[in-house]
Every structure is written in C-alpha cells, then in structure tokens.
Amino acid sequence: MEAEQLRRILRRIDGKGYKAYKDIQGTYRFSGYQLFIDHVQGDPFASPSRLRVRLLHSTAGFPVELYANPVRKTALADYLARRVHQSIRSMAKQRRGTGKSGLITIDAGGQEVLERTALKIDSEWLEARLYVGLPAAGRTILGRQAEEIFFQDLPAMVQKSLLWENLHPEEVYHFVFTVENQEFIRRRLKTHRLIAFVANGAILPRESGASDRPMASREAVPFRSPSSLEVTFRLPHPIDAPGGRQHILSGMGIPEGITLIVGGGYHGKSTLLNAIERGVYPHIPGDGREYVVTRADAVKIRAEDGRRVEIVDISPFISTLPYGRSTRTFCTDDASGSTSQAANILEALEVGARVLLLDEDTSATNFMIRDARMQALVHKDREPITPFIDRVKELYQRFGVSTILVMGGSGDYLDVADTVIMMHNYLPEDVTPAAREVARTYPTQRKIEIPEPLEHITERIPLASSFDPSRGKKEVQIQVKTPDRIQFGVHSIELRAVEQLVDMSQTRAIGYAIYLATRLFMDGSCTLREVLEKLEQFLDTKGLDCLDPFRRAEQHPGSFARPRRFEMAAAINRLRTLRMKQKP
Ligand code: ADP
Ligand code: MG
Numbered sequence: 001m002e003a004e005q006l007r008r009i010l011r012r013i014d015g016k017g018y019k020a021y022k023d024i025q026g027t028y029r030f031s032g033y034q035l036f037i038d039h040v041q042g043d044p045f046a047s048p049s050r051l052r053v054r055l056l057h058s059t060a061g062f063p064v065e066l067y068a069n070p071v072r073k074t075a076l077a078d079y080l081a082r083r084v085h086q087s088i089r090s091m092a093k094q095r096r097g098t099g100k101s102g103l104i105t106i107d108a109g110g111q112e113v114l115e116r117t118a119l120k121i122d123s124e125w126l127e128a129r130l131y132v133g134l135p136a137a138g139r140t141i142l143g144r145q146a147e148e149i150f151f152q153d154l155p156a157m158v159q160k161s162l163l164w165e166n167l168h169p170e171e172v173y174h175f176v177f178t179v180e181n182q183e184f185i186r187r188r189l190k191t192h193r194l195i196a197f198v199a200n201g202a203i204l205p206r207e208s209g210a211s212d213r214p215m216a217s218r219e220a221v222p223f224r225s226p227s228s229l230e231v232t233f234r235l236p237h238p239i240d241a242p243g244g245r246q247h248i249l250s251g252m253g254i255p256e257g258i259t260l261i262v263g264g265g266y267h268g269k270s271t272l273l274n275a276i277e278r279g280v281y282p283h284i285p286g287d288g289r290e291y292v293v294t295r296a297d298a299v300k301i302r303a304e305d306g307r308r309v310e311i312v313d314i315s316p317f318i319s320t321l322p323y324g325r326s327t328r329t330f331c332t333d334d335a336s337g338s339t340s341q342a343a344n345i346l347e348a349l350e351v352g353a354r355v356l357l358l359d360e361d362t363s364a365t366n367f368m369i370r371d372a373r374m375q376a377l378v379h380k381d382r383e384p385i386t387p388f389i390d391r392v393k394e395l396y397q398r399f400g401v402s403t404i405l406v407m408g409g410s411g412d413y414l415d416v417a418d419t420v421i422m423m424h425n426y427l428p429e430d431v432t433p434a435a436r437e438v439a440r441t442y443p444t445q446r447k448i449e450i451p452e453p454l455e456h457i458t459e460r461i462p463l464a465s466s467f468d469p470s471r472g473k474k475e476v477q478i479q480v481k482t483p484d485r486i487q488f489g490v491h492s493i494e495l496r497a498v499e500q501l502v503d504m505s506q507t508r509a510i511g512y513a514i515y516l517a518t519r520l521f522m523d524g525s526c527t528l529r530e531v532l533e534k535l536e537q538f539l540d541t542k543g544l545d546c547l548d549p550f551r552r553a554e555q556h557p558g559s560f561a562r563p564r565r566f567e568m569a570a571a572i573n574r575l576r577t578l579r580m581k582q583k584p
Contacts, residue, residue, distance in 0.1 A: 003030045006150060014143025018043050021134050021141060032059050033158055035150070038555040041134060044099030048131040050556035053158060056125050061164035066176055067121050074115045075179035075282070077126075079172060081108040081119040082284075083161035084128050091153045097142055100133030104153060107559035111212045111289075112281040112502050113179050115562040117544045128162065129556050130154075170242045177237035178290055181249075182282040184236055185293040192231065192253065195355045195402045196276045196294040199251035200224050203288025204268070204275040205426075214288035221268075225252035226430040229419070239291070249291060252428060254404060257418035258392055260435070261406045268426040269406045273359050276404060277500055280564065298355035299348040299566045302362035303337040304497040310578045313458040316391060317342035317367070319384045319451055327384070328458075329582060337364030338385055343573075345388075349401065349457045351529045351569045356395075358388070359406040369410045372445040380449050392416055394454050412446060414439040459529060459583040462572060464522035466579035469515050476549065478515060480508040488514065491576055498570045505561035510571045512547040513539070513563065517572075519549075527583055528572065532565040 006028045013020040021040045028035045032055065039050040057064075067073040085108035106128060107118040120127045135145035159166060185197055198204075202223040205215040214220065231253035238244035254276075261269045279294030311329045318327045318339055335343060341364050345356065360368065370387045393416050395401040407413050414420065420435035421428045469489040471477040479487040483504040486493040488511060495501055501510075513535055521534040538546075545557040572578065 001026055001028050003028045003035070003151075006035075007147060010143040010147045010150070012143075013141050016141050018134075018136055018139045018141060021049075021146075024146075030155065030158075033162075035154065036555075038552075043139065044097070044101060044133065044136040046099075048100050048103060048105070048133045050129070050558075051132060052127050052129050052556055053154060053162070054125050054127040055158065055162055060126055060162055062126075062172075063164070066172065071180050071183045072176050073121050075113055075176040076172070077119045077121050078109055078113045078116065078179075079175045080126070080162065081106055081116065081128070083167070084108070084119065084130075084157060087157045087160040088130075088153070091157070097133075097135040097145065098138055099136070101135040101142070102145060102149065103131075103133040104149065104157075105131045107505055107561075109284075109561070110503060111283055111287045112278065113284060114281065114503060114506065115544065116503075116505060117557045117560045118505075120545065126162065128157075129559075173242035174285055177242065178239070178285045179282045181235045181237050181239065182290060182293050185233055185249075185291070186296065188233065189293065189295050193256045194231065194253040194295075195256055195259075195298065195404070196254040196279060197231065197233075197251055197292070198223055198225070198254075198272070198275065198279075199249055199291030200230075202251070202275070202290075202292050204271050204292070206271075214286070220288070221426040223251070224427055225250065226421075226428055228430040228432075229253055229255075229421075229428075251291065252421075254421075255419055256400075256402045257396055258402065258416055259404045259419040259421065260413050260417040261404065261421050261423060262408055262431070262435075263423035265408060267423040269408060269423045270359055270361055271426075272421075272423060272428070273357060273404065273406050277357055278502065280500060281502065295355050296564070297353055297566075298357055299353040300357045300499045301341065301344050301348060302359070302497055302499065303364040303367065304340040304344060305335060305337045305364075307335050307340050307343075307494070307497070307574060308333050308576045308578070309335050309339065309343045310573065310580050311460060311582055312343045312346050313582065314339060314342040314346055316346070316454045317386050317388070319386065321384065333576070338367040340364075341367045341388075346457060347569060347573050348566060349395075349399070350459055351532055351565055353566060354399075354401050356401060356403045357405075358403065360409055361406070368407075369412055370446070370449075371410070371412055372447075375446055375449070386450060389413055389416060390448050390450050391454060394450070398454060399457070411438070411442075412444050415444065459527040460580040461525060461583055462522050462528050462531060463524060463579045463581065464518040466577050467514065467518040467522075467575065468577065469518075476515060478508075478511040480504060480511055483507050486511040486514075486571060488575065493571050493574050493576075495567075495571060495574065498567055498574075500564070501567045501570075503561045505559045506563040506567065508558070509544060509547055509560040510563045510568050512549070512560070513568055514572055514575075515549065516547065528569060528580070532568055535568065536565055 034054045036052040041049045088104040135142040203214045207213045229252045232250040240246040275292045279292040283290040314330045315327045414435045422431040469476045484496045521531045544560040
C-alpha cells in the first residue's frame with residue numbers, strides 16, 4: 001500500500017478504542033523505504049508493536065566492501081543499530097500518553113559488538129527492526145501523534161541513520177575495520193601460541209561496578225606490556241583512523257600454558273582478568289578494550305554454590321563423598337563451593353573450552369589450594385578434593401587446556417606456573433624468573449596428590465523430555481526480563497554466575513535456542529557437545545531470525561544476539577529439571 005493509505009487509516013481511527021489500531025497492520029511504501037507493521041499491540045501497556053523499516057541497498061548506498069564478509073556485515077549492522085538508537089532516543093522523549101505511548105526503540109548493543117537481529121543486512125536490502133508504543137490517552141487512540149511517528153520521526157530516522165550519504169564515512173569505516181582488526185588478531189592467536197593479547201594503551205578499568213563504560217582517561221592508567229611479553233601485530237587496517245598510517249600494534253601476549261597474575265590487593269589483577277574474559281567478543285572503538293583479544297574458547301570459571309548439577313563426573317577433582325558415595329555421576333540440587341567449581345570446569349571442557357580463566361576472588365579456597373600443613377594435618381584419606389593446583393599442569397599437558405589464574409594470596413602456584421605477571425600500580429611486570437627463584441629458595445614441602453591420572457572428559461547426552469517450556473495454557477513460554485535469568489516454562493534458569501554472558505538479547509536467544517535444540521537435536525543419542533555443534537550450525541546458516549518458533553514468515557524476529565556455545569551449555573546445565581545420561 002502507499003504510505004498515504006496509512007495516513008488515511010490513522011485519521012479514521014483517531015479517537016477510537018485502542019483495538020482499532022489493528023487496522024494499520026500491513027506494508028507501506030514510503031519514499032526510499034518500505035514500512036512493515038507486523039504486529040500491533042493489544043493495549044497501551046502491552047509489549048510494544050513491532051515494525052520494520054527496509055531500504056534497498058541501491059537507496060541506502062553503503063559501499064559493498066563494508067559488508068563484504070560476515071565479520072564486516074555483523075560490524076556494520078551493529079553500527080547501524082546504534083545509529084538508529086541514537087536518532088530515535090531524542091524523539092520519544094517529547095511525547096506523552098498512556099503506557100509506552102510514542103516510545104520508539106531498537107535493540108542496539110552495549111560495549112560488545114555482536115551479531116544481532118536488530119538490524120539485518122541482506123544481499124538486496126537492509127532492515128531495522130523497531131518497537132513502537134502506539135500512542136493513546138487511556139485506551140483512546142491518539143491518531144495525530146501516531147501520524148507524527150510514521151510521517152515525521154521514522155522518515156527522519158531513516159534520513160539520519162540509514163543513508164550512507166548522511167553518515168560520517170570515516171566513523172563507519174573505523175568501526176567496521178576496528179572489529180575486523182580484532183578478529184584478525186583472534187585468528188592469529190593460535191598460530192602464535194597465545195591465548196590472549198592486551199594492547200599497549202588499552203584502558204581496562206570501567207567507570208564503576210555498575211557500568212561497563214571505560215573509566216575516564218584522566219584517572220585510568222593505560223596498559224603497557226612488559227618488554228619480555230611484548231608481541232607485535234601488523235593489522236590489515238590502520239588503528240588510528242581510516243586512511244591512517246598506523247598498522248602496527250604491540251601489546252602483551254599471554255602464552256599458552258599456565259599463567260599466574262599476582263600482585264598486591266587493589267593493584268588491578270581482577271580488572272585485567274575481566275578484560276580478558278570480555279575479550280572473547282569484539283568491542284566498539286572507544287571502549288578501551290577494543291584491542292584486548294582472547295581466544296574464542298576461553299571460559300571463566302568460578303564457584304557457584306547452590307547450583308544444580310546433573311550427573312557430572314567430577315572425580316578428577318573430588319573423589320568420594322562422605323559415606324563413600326561416588327562422584328563419577330555426581331548429582332546435586334545444591335552444590336557446594338568446591339563441587340560447583342569442579343562441575344563448572346568439567347562442563348566447560350565437555351563442550352570444548354581450551355582456556356580456563358579463574359580469579360581467587362570468586363573461587364573456593366579448598367578447591368584451589370591445599371598446603372603442606374593441611375596435608376600433614378588432614379590425611380589424604382580424609383580429603384576428597386584434589387585441588388586445582390594438582391591438575392592444572394595435567395590439563396595443559398594432556399588436553400592442551402591453558403589457564404590464567406589470578407592468585408595474590410597463595411604462593412603454592414609458583415611451582416606450576418609457566419608465566420607469572422605481577423600487577424603493580426595497575427601495570428604488569430613479568431616476574432617469571434623471580435618467581436622461579438622464589439619457588440626454588442622456598443620449597444613448599446607440599447606433595448602432589450593425584451589419586452589417578454585424568455584420562456578423559458566424560459560426555460553426557462541430554463534428554464529432551466526433561467525440558468518443559470509450557471506454562472499454564474501456553475505450550476511454550478520463554479521469557480527473559482533480566483540478563484541473568486531465563487524463565488523457561490515454570491522453571492527459572494539462574495545465570496548470575498555465568499560471567500561472559502554480556503547482553504540480555506543473548507540470554508533471550510539462549511532460551512529459545514534451548515527449546516529449538518530439544519525439538520531438533522536432542523534425540524537421546526547426541527551428546528551435549530554435538531547438540532551445541534548442530535545448534536551453532538543452525539545459527540550460522542539460518543541466522544538468529546529463525547529462533548522464535550512462533551514467528552510468522554518474514555516478520556519482525558524479536559530481539560536476539562548471538563550467544564557462545566559455552567553460555568548455551570551453561571544455561572542447559574543450570575536447568576533444574578535437566579536429565580542427562582553419561583555416554584558410555
Ligand atoms: P585486585 O584484583 O588486584 O585487588 P582490582 O582489579 O579489583 O584489583 O582493581 C582495584 C581498583 O582499581 C578497581 O576499582 C579498578 O577500577 C581500579 N583499577 C584497575 N585497573 C586500573 C587502571 N589501569 N587505572 C586506574 N584504575 C584501575
Ligand atoms: Mg581481585
């Protein structure tokens with residue numbers, strides 16, 4: 001339909017009851033773009049109406065090289081969603097009405113750059129997926145205000161944020177190429193036998209504990225690599241500005257193996273580890289961590305008492321429980337600090353983690369250390385825990401699993417570390433030789449107590465019947481209202497301890513991905529790892545747009561961002577009804 005048709009409908013329903021808004025559902029031709037009104041909300045307080053704005057590339061005019069490969073496409077789409085977000089933010093504030101009247105939103109990202117449904121770039125077109133609160137006073141339609149949204153705000157938004165000619169080319173190129181540079185480094189890490197890279201000049205600390213934005217530059221001490229750990233990359237794109245000259249980037253390379261981050265309290269140890277954790281995702285220019293790059297298979301591990309555990313073989317770390325109960329098929333509804341940390345490690349390894357990131361601040365002490373005195377007092381017969389310190393080398397030597405560990409409180413780990421980094425006044429020093437010397441001069445006297453070698457990581461097969469997404473009359477109800485919780489049917493999946501989940505739309509995607517996996521891939525013989533591989537393949541080929549099983553045809557897909565397999569596994573593992581069987 002022509003756009004004017006929409007105007008006529010709005011004038012006709014002005015002042016009528018809210019339900020009459022349903023009449024505007026449909027597709028409208030505006031000058032330069034198409035508007036799809038996919039879903040109209042039932043009342044002013046319901047979740048807002050969903051619509052899409054689609055421009056042909058021939059109209060939008062973006063240079064093809066900006067979306068010529070998947071990395072650039074994700075980056076450009078992410079950038080444009082942010083532009084749209086900026087241009088509509090000011091508009092909504094001016095309007096008044098009941099409920100979410102006049103509110104226009106898009107699911108733009110935070111500090112990380114993720115594949116997301118908010119803005120899609122197809123071969124022919126690009127499309128912004130929006131939410132609009134259709135304006136009303138009480139339950140009475142405010143047609144004139146709606147007209148303003150469709151005939152002033154949205155056209156202005158398109159002009160400002162979706163036309164190449166109105167954007168700053170340098171800014172767009174810089175954004176897209178900064179992301180591509182990060183992925184370039186990530187791909188090189190393995191060949192350099194590194195697990196993470198932290199660029200000189202990076203700003204690691206955040207504004208506050210509640211904000212993910214960088215600390216103001218006058219307060220933050222920029223990162224500077226110790227010379228012994230410095231590595232240099234020649235990047236495909238300049239790092240200073242598009243068309244700039246600076247392609248060379250140096251910084252600290254953390255080698256494979258076991259790395260200890262030591263140093264006094266409050267000297268920046270956890271801040272460094274947190275930046276490395278987030279480095280599995282690309283960051284926006286200006287984040288400060290845009291050149292902190294970590295291997296994609298790195299997983300943060302912490303203690304998480306109270307979580308449920310479903311037949312995980314935790315025997316490598318915890319041999320028997322009181323009264324001789326076995327830990328090869330360990331189940332609990334209420335794990336302790338040490339058993340939860342053991343389960344977190346084995347579950348991560350089960351689905352392919354090859355780098356473990358641990359912080360003393362969030363670890364169970366008895367899981368991490370058992371010193372000589374305790375070994376003397378509590379005989380090994382009476383201590384079921386094989387502490388992490390006695391397995392960490394084995395993990396590397398047998399399975400190629402590297403570890404970065406923040407440990408300011410116990411020197412025992414000096415014996416097993418390949419690299420020791422000391423944080424001092426927020427700056428790293430390579431103290432590996434000194435640490436070796438200390439380890440020689442002050443032997444700990446502790447014995448390595450490994451009951452038996454770690455032979456293999458047990459895999460498990462999830463049983464689809466243990467997932468029930470239904471609630472009341474609804475066959476499927478999956479809701480996400482906070483980043484760290486999925487409401488899956490009547491059960492809630494608690495994800496507060498899953499620290500590399502960074503975006504609520506990732507959480508939402510996980511909720512739907514689990515449901516999808518139960519229907520398509522959990523056949524009673526696929527292991528969890530295989531299920532996740534299939535799920536990732538599905539997301540690679542079909543895209544996030546296909547996650548909502550109730551989406552009709554090409555309609556607005558909802559707000560999703562791409563999760564990693566490790567966080568999908570973490571959510572499955574935390575479902576309290578989950579049943580698995582171990583693969584023989
Ligand atoms: P640790 O783990 O060594 O005890 P943290 O990493 O928690 O220390 O850091 C302590 C405080 O120092 C935090 O408030 C953090 O924001 C701040 N901080 C960390 N790194 C820097 C830095 N490079 N510049 C300025 N402040 C920093
Ligand atoms: Mg700390």
